[in-house]
Amino acid sequence: MDEQLRQCLLTLQKTPGMMGHPGLLPLGIPAVDKVLGGGLMRGALHEIAAPGEIHLPAAAGFALGLAVSVPSPRLFWITEDMGLTESGAPHGAGIDAFGFAPERLVTVSTAHRRDLLWAMEEALRCRAVGAVIGEMRAGEIGTVAVRRLSLAAAESGTLALLLRTTPPRDASTAATRWIVGTASSILGREQSEREIRSRFTAHLVRNRHGPAGSWILEWSDIDERLILATHAQPVAAPTFNRSPRQVA
Amino acid sequence: MSSPADAILLESVADWCLRYTPLVAYDAPDGLLLDISGCAHLYGGERELVADLSGRLENAGFGYSIAVAGTIGAAWAAAHYDKPASHACGEERATLESLPLSALRLQTATVAGLARVGLKHIGDIIDLPRAPLTARFRSDVLRQLDRALGHEHEPLTPRLPVAPYVAEQRFAEPIAREEDVLAITRRLARRLQFALERRGDGARRIELTLFRTDGVVRRIAAGTSRPLRDPDDIRELFVERLAALADAFDPGFGFDMARLSVVVAEPCPPEQIGIGGSEDASELCRLVDRLSARLRPRRVRRLIAQDSHIPELAEAVLPAQAVNGDAGWAGFRQYREETKLPPRPLRLLARPEPIEAVAEVPDGPPLRFRWRRALHEVIAAEGPERIEGAWWSEHGGPARDYFRVEDKSGLRFWLFRSGLYRDLAQDAGAPTWFLHGTFA
Numbered sequence: 001m002d003e004q005l006r007q008c009l010l011t012l013q014k015t016p017g018m019m020g021h022p023g024l025l026p027l028g029i030p031a032v033d034k035v036l037g038g039g040l041m042r043g044a045l046h047e048i049a050a051p052g053e054i055h056l057p058a059a060a061g062f063a064l065g066l067a068v069s070v071p072s073p074r075l076f077w078i079t080e081d082m083g084l085t086e087s088g089a090p091h092g093a094g095i096d097a098f099g100f101a102p103e104r105l106v107t108v109s110t111a112h113r114r115d116l117l118w119a120m121e122e123a124l125r126c127r128a129v130g131a132v133i134g135e136m137r138a139g140e141i142g143t144v145a146v147r148r149l150s151l152a153a154a155e156s157g158t159l160a161l162l163l164r165t166t167p168p169r170d171a172s173t174a175a176t177r178w179i180v181g182t183a184s185s186i187l188g189r190e191q192s193e194r195e196i197r198s199r200f201t202a203h204l205v206r207n208r209h210g211p212a213g214s215w216i217l218e219w220s221d222i223d224e225r226l227i228l229a230t231h232a233q234p235v236a237a238p239t240f241n242r243s244p245r246q247v248a
Numbered sequence: 249m250s251s252p253a254d255a256i257l258l259e260s261v262a263d264w265c266l267r268y269t270p271l272v273a274y275d276a277p278d279g280l281l282l283d284i285s286g287c288a289h290l291y292g293g294e295r296e297l298v299a300d301l302s303g304r305l306e307n308a309g310f311g312y313s314i315a316v317a318g319t320i321g322a323a324w325a326a327a328h329y330d331k332p333a334s335h336a337c338g339e340e341r342a343t344l345e346s347l348p349l350s351a352l353r354l355q356t357a358t359v360a361g362l363a364r365v366g367l368k369h370i371g372d373i374i375d376l377p378r379a380p381l382t383a384r385f386r387s388d389v390l391r392q393l394d395r396a397l398g399h400e401h402e403p404l405t406p407r408l409p410v411a412p413y414v415a416e417q418r419f420a421e422p423i424a425r426e427e428d429v430l431a432i433t434r435r436l437a438r439r440l441q442f443a444l445e446r447r448g449d450g451a452r453r454i455e456l457t458l459f460r461t462d463g464v465v466r467r468i469a470a471g472t473s474r475p476l477r478d479p480d481d482i483r484e485l486f487v488e489r490l491a492a493l494a495d496a497f498d499p500g501f502g503f504d505m506a507r508l509s510v511v512v513a514e515p516c517p518p519e520q521i522g523i524g525g526s527e528d529a530s531e532l533c534r535l536v537d538r539l540s541a542r543l544r545p546r547r548v549r550r551l552i553a554q555d556s557h558i559p560e561l562a563e564a565v566l567p568a569q570a571v572n573g574d575a576g577w578a579g580f581r582q583y584r585e586e587t588k589l590p591p592r593p594l595r596l597l598a599r600p601e602p603i604e605a606v607a608e609v610p611d612g613p614p615l616r617f618r619w620r621r622a623l624h625e626v627i628a629a630e631g632p633e634r635i636e637g638a639w640w641s642e643h644g645g646p647a648r649d650y651f652r653v654e655d656k657s658g659l660r661f662w663l664f665r666s667g668l669y670r671d672l673a674q675d676a677g678a679p680t681w682f683l684h685g686t687f688a
Contacts (some may be wrong), residue, residue: 054622054659057595061688064594074532085598088685092551092563093584093592096577098688102551103575106568108539109547119539128532182688184658186628196630196654198688219688 025069025159028225035204035213036176040066043157044175045150047206049164051181053137056087056165058182060135062200063161064098065219065226067131070159075100076123078108079135080116083165086137099224117145124152124160131159138166146173177206183216183229199229254278261310262407263465266457267505268297270414271406279327281320283404295335308463317343320404321396325351325370344396345371352392358385370396411455411509415439422461422502426490429458429503433486436508437479450475450516456486459505466503468493470541473533473569475516481534482508488541536568545569553580557635559596559650559684590633591652593662593685600682603663610669613651617663619683624655635664646671646679652687660687 024039033039040046046066050059067075077090092102108123110116113136120134134149141162150173153160167179185199198219204212218229254277262280265272268291271283284297291297294316305312315326315334322340329351330336336343344351347370350359362385367373373381373393382390394400415436423429433456444450452475458466470485490497539548545567552564553576562580583589605617613629631651638644646667654660667679 057593057660057686057688061594064688088593088595088597089565090551091593091596091685092553092577093580093589094594094596094685094687095551096581096584097591098594101577102553103577105551106536107549107551107565108543109549110543115543119543122538123535126531126535128528129535182658182660184627184654184656185660186654187658194628196628196652196660196687198660199658200688 023157025066027066027069028223029215029217029228031228032204032213032215032217035207035210037209040069040159041175041209042070042159043154045146045153045160045162045173047162047164047168047172047174047177049167049177049179051167051179053086053165055181056135056163058198058200059163059180060090060133061098061198061219062178062180062202062217062226063133063163064095064100065217066161067133067159068099069225070130074129074131075105076108076119076129076132077105077135078110078116078119078123078132080113080137081109081111083135083137084109087165097221098219099221113139113141117141117149120149120160120162121152124149124158125156126158127156129156129158131161133161133163135163136165138164140168140170143170143173150174172206174206175208176204179203179205185218260463260465263467264459264463265301266408266465266507267459268301270408270410270509271404272408273404273406275324279324281323281404283406284316294337298335304463319396319398320402321352321392322398324353325396340397341374345369345374349373352389352396354389354392358389361385362389409511411511412513413440413443413449413451413510414507415443415509416505416507418505419503422504424499424502426497429490429499429506430483430486432506433508434479434483436506437482440508440510441477441479444477444510444513444516447513448515449510449513450477451482451510451512452476452514453510453512454482454485455509455511456489457507457509458503459507460499461501461504464500466497469511471537471545471569473536473540474530474572475514476537477516481537484534485537485541488538492542492544540567540569550575553577555579558638559592559635560599563596590630590650591687594688596685597683600664600684603681603683605663605665605681607665611649611665613653614663614681617681617683619661624659624661626653627656629653632665650684661685662687 023042025042026033026039048059048063050056090107095102095105108119110119116134116136120132123129123132149160180200180202183199183201185197186194200217202217203214206212216229217226220227258278262272262274265280265282269282269284269287273281275281288294288297291300298314298316302312302314313327315323315330315336317323317326317336318338318340322336322344325347326334326336326343329347330343348368349362349370352370378390391400395402417432417436423432451472453469453471455467455469468486468489470489476482536548548568549565550568550571552566552571554562554564556562601619603617603619605614607614613631614626616623616625629651632649634647634649636647648664648666650662650664652660652662661683662685663681663683665679665681669679
């Protein structure tokens with residue numbers, strides 16, 4: 001009975017434009033794929049938030065790690081001007097190290113939040129684009145805007161990633177919400193195998209199609225994909241940037 | 249007429265005169281030259297064009313003097329010394345004969361010299377023997393005369409480049425709504441399409457000129473990333489440009505004329521339809537064009553690998569519309585393989601930011617450093633990767649030692665020490681540290 005209902009719900013939830021597309025992007029990590037129900041959903045919006053602005057490069061690296069698995073991806077990376085000056089611009093040689101050919105990347109910078117959302121939506125509607133990363137700094141984003149982005153992504157089957165510098169407090173209609181910070185690649189390792197690598201703590205805090213979860217992931221240069229980090233220390237709960245508590 | 253405000257006014261009048269011909273030139277300090285060859289019939293003839301022009305100038309409250317003639321010299325002379333709104337086509341000689349010599353645009357000294365020998369009017373010198381005149385008054389008297397009479401060609405330098413393809417439309421009733429402007433743009437683009445197809449060209453830069461009834465001229469330009477012909481695509485570009493302009497568009501009481509010109513054209517291969525790959529590519533071009541039209545081309549960019557070992561010069565960020573095909577990354581990958589290049593950061597700061605760093609040994613990695621007022625304890629470091637400055641240049645800067653470090657909380661940075669201890673002069677301070685990028 002339960003299973004039947006679930007199947008019924010799934011068919012109802014399936015968005016109309018998605019029929020011909022391969023709907024799921026397996027990350028190749030069984031533990032994560034199982035929670036996601038087979039893989040990251042294409043044609044949907046995924047929010048990736050850094051626990052603080054300083055963790056933005058890690059969140060961006062994680063987003064890039066997800067975008068790499070899109071077959072023949074033409075990537076649009078849309079930022080705000082302020083974000084570029086604060087956190088630096090995407091660097092071609094570094095992107096190349098993530099297994100992503102920089103010639104496939106188009107970067108867009110916008111002066112306003114409004115332009116950012118518009119540019120994201122335009123890019124998402126284009127069938128030649130595989131993935132869109134929209135990077136926004138602190139601030140809320142309306143549910144209507146999120147819904148619009150989700151619909152635009154569903155229409156074309158494009159992977160939409162919304163990168164945020166602080167964990168949002170608003171409820172969201174995005175398919176998944178992640179909080180991704182950096183993790184030490186040194187602590188808990190033998191002296192002999194100390195090597196700096198790209199390692200993330202990834203907390204899946206919202207998932208519309210399954211449970212939440214937390215993992216320590218690592219970018220593997222050999223496999224050119226994200227892998228589960230070995231020798232990982234236990235994952236602590238995500239640290240939020242809480243505003244000072246109001247005193248009555 | 250001398251103040252900058254007057255110059256600006258003259259410029260706006262020149263803009264407005266574009267409705268008659270694309271060839272408008274300044275005639276400092278207070279005149280404009282219009283080449284109306286082949287344009288007059290659009291108004292029903294030269295006299296009708298002058299009537300239209302003078303009517304509009306009068307409505308705007310300008311004092312003016314207009315002359316039409318077969319040569320620039322004759323028209324200038326007639327406009328400055330004959331009755332206003334004179335017409336001297338085909339009778340340049342008769343018109344010029346009665347005018348004073350200064351109408352030939354000669355230097356005052358020359359005019360005074362000619363007056364001393366009793367030559368006061370142009371008619372006095374037209375039939376004089378040329379050799380003695382040249383011997384006494386230099387050749388420019390005769391050259392100006394020849395130019396005015398049409399014996400010698402005088403070039404006109406238009407203030408705006410002349411577009412190779414132009415289509416225009418005048419309206420009986422002014423239009424003001426954005427949809428109407430876009431519809432007319434599409435119609436004009438359709439007209440241009442035939443001309444472009446015939447010559448095998450496509451548009452790379454398109455300009456829409458809108459003439460407002462009160463004389464204000466709006467010029468809206470849009471670029472494309474590939475040669476474009478399709479009227480619908482061209483209309484799409486202007487949808488975004490108008491959206492970006494928003495209130496600055498300001499149609500006022502409406503536009504009574506529109507002109508669409510292809511400013512830059514490029515050869516364009518015949519359309520291919522239905523081949524998967526190219527369709528995707530054209531979708532992408534369309535998207536890049538739309539984004540560039542709304543956000544301006546410099547905001548939509550691609551990364552191009554450059555042939556340089558200095559990190560900030562190793563990559564150029566160029567407008568996506570200007571970049572075609574390969575961006576040079578294949579060469580970079582080969583270089584990385586060959587030299588075993590150490591890792592590069594995911595994000596590079598616009599310029600290296602100075603940090604306060606403490607190192608254990610002079611040439612070693614830092615123990616801790618302060619960046620943007622936060623203290624970072626380094627627990628692991630890789631490096632140094634020594635990158636020499638541009639030693640062949642005076643402003644090349646010192647050598648840098650780059651380190652990839654990880655701090656206690658797991659943040660990874662790309663730092664460098666500018667200058668080596670061994671190169672330090674006796675009296676100089678310690679080398680300075682900078683943070684250049686962040687790793688994922």
